[in-house]
Amino acid sequence: MNERQSTRSLATITAIGAYVPEKVLTNDDLAGMVETNDEWIVQRTGIRERRISAPDQYTSDLCFAAIENMMARYAVTVHDADLILVATHTPDFPFPSVACQIQARFDIASAGAVDLNATCAGFSYALHMANGLVTAGLHRKVLVVAADQMSRITDYTDRSTCILFGDGAGAALVENGAASPVFLGAHLGSNGAGGIHVYRTGFRSEWQGKPLQDTKMAVQNGREVYKWAVQTVPQGMRALAAETGVPLESVDWFVPHSANLRMVESICEKSGYPVDKTLVSMVRYGNTSAASIPLALSDAASEGKLKPGQTVLLYGFGGGLTHAGLLVRWPLREETLQ
The missing domain is CATH 3.40.47.10 (Thiolase/Chalcone synthase)
Structure with a gap:
């Protein structure tokens, strides 16, 4: 075990939540848009359907819904979080960040807020950072959110990519207080x-x-x-x-x-x-x-x-x-x- 890994984590995950939009885009739907079919897609990707955001839904909306799902499932609050980390490469705006929009939406009184972009590795990176910051004693309660709205950046005339992507969001709370390392x-x-x-x-x-x-x-x-x-x-x-x-x-x-x-x-x-x-x-x-x-x-x-x-x-x-x-x-x- 190297020196970096030898530090005992003091953080734990106390809740998790998720959200996907209501609209379902099936393989048969895609067959009406590009030259493809259900069998071809499943054979090559394993994907049978994906969720697509409504025209008036944005990445921040997906995040809000995932956080609300998390709070309902575990009876937790985010109002006392002291840092918000959002992993996304499809923010509503270049700035303000999605994290700042979350801070405003949930009226989180005193929290740092930052988006990070590690694309598909974003959730793992954000959890790693949250663990490090909590273990170091720099933060006590970190709200980690990962969301992307791939439908907005997908070319639906390109069958090599449009068959792959969908929209969704996940949220987790990382807090101090692990009885044993998580x-x-x-x-x-x-x-x-x-x-x-x-x-x-x-x-x-x-x-x-x-x-x-x-x-x-x-x-x-x-x-x-x-x-x-x-x-x-x-x-x-x-x-x-x-x-x-x-x-x-x-x-x-x-x-x-x-x-x-x-x-x-x-x-x-x-x-x-x-x-x-x-x-x-x-x-x-x-x-x-x-x-x-x-x-x-x-x-x-x-x-x-x-x-x-x-x-x-x-x-x-x-x-x-x-x-x-x-x-x-x-x-x-x-x-x-x-």
């Missing part, structure tokens, strides 16, 4: 040179001297991202197991970013982790970027799959290229209020 270890990394394989243009339309498709929509070289992920994530999983002293075979659940079910199956095959102990959200919700991991966790908690004391390996990966794995001991018992 955050057991982390493994983070990046490969900036691979950023050209998945991007969205902004002020610039070139990358390291190479021209980009200046569409303002998400552009992805699926083959290259696939190759990177199925090599990088298993290596990170093994490194995290070595750093924490928890063998992969002892991990109860693996929760990767729900990019593509075939990619997840390849990651499991290369790491030796059983796919039937993997929690995903893309089958019903599509690839929701930063929201995919908390959506999977929220559903598993509601269904009674996640139980207190179980070890859970979260692994986000995506644009940047960035990746982040966390090993946690699940602290929550589902407390849905009727």
